[in-house]
Amino acid sequence: MIQVSREWATPLTIGVFALMAVTGLLMFFHLDSSLQKTVHEWAGWVVVAAAALHVTANWLGFKRYFKPGAGAAAMAVCVLLIGASFVPLGGSGGEPMSPPAIAMRAISQAPLKAVAPLFGKSSEQALKALAGSGIALADENASIGSVTGGDRERMGAALRVLARRQ
Template sequence: MQISREWATPLTIGSFILMGCTGILMFFHADTGLNKEVHEWLGWAMVAGVAAHVTANFAAFKRYLSKPAALAIIGVFVVILAASFFIKEEDEGGGHPARRASQAVLHAPLTSIAPLAHQTPEALLAALQKAGFKAQSTNQTLDSITGPEEHDQFKALAVIFQ
């Protein structure tokens, strides 16, 4: 089977548009609905599109691999990819201080968060319930109320610190 540029290139372009838009939305925590799932699962369409595009344009691709500047750019991304498997944000107390502070709040019970929000634990519990969260006790931690999704965590933080 010969791979045609007539479908390989549009598949690459379309999947790039999808991946770029959903990736930017996730980066800014503005993703809604199924953006994250679409990004994760249809990322395979981009992999297939790029593989087909490279196959259909293999002669041009080989020319790029003979240029030092192209190899350097590709090499930088390969090094970043390799490093991403070994470097963790949490190592030795690392990570952005705002991220660490929000994680501390998320892991704290409502009774500990209430003084920071200048409210009673009961008022926080009621506000979270009104916002649709299944909060049942002022002793629950915020992350046990919201679950692991950052979108829900930020929504709960907005409710608490409105």
């Protein structure tokens, strides 16, 4: 069995935190590449494991943060924020949607004959391109959203197909 040591658990935690911080900031400011998003998502699993190892290696010192005081209060605030993160915001809650969300909703709900020209394509070209990638619309009056069912990954795939040059 591997012994959990502060000698490597703490540096691992620091390193993966730095990786998450940099990629998270890049994503927040929309300066990321697709690789950074993938690295950020997978590094999230590593940070969970590293934090668990760090806590294990430092358990005796960590226990004192559960006693009343600033440490316990900080953890309680974080637990409350986790709970609050499950409260739906936007569209249905009266909060305004972000401009990209508004644009994506408009594009996904518009008939293909209105969307195709945005990509410099005729309706026929767009139908053929989408069908060639496994996204079959009934006709030019159908919307991309009608076949993607609100799945953002499939919607993104459809838009990438439309954006390709011929």
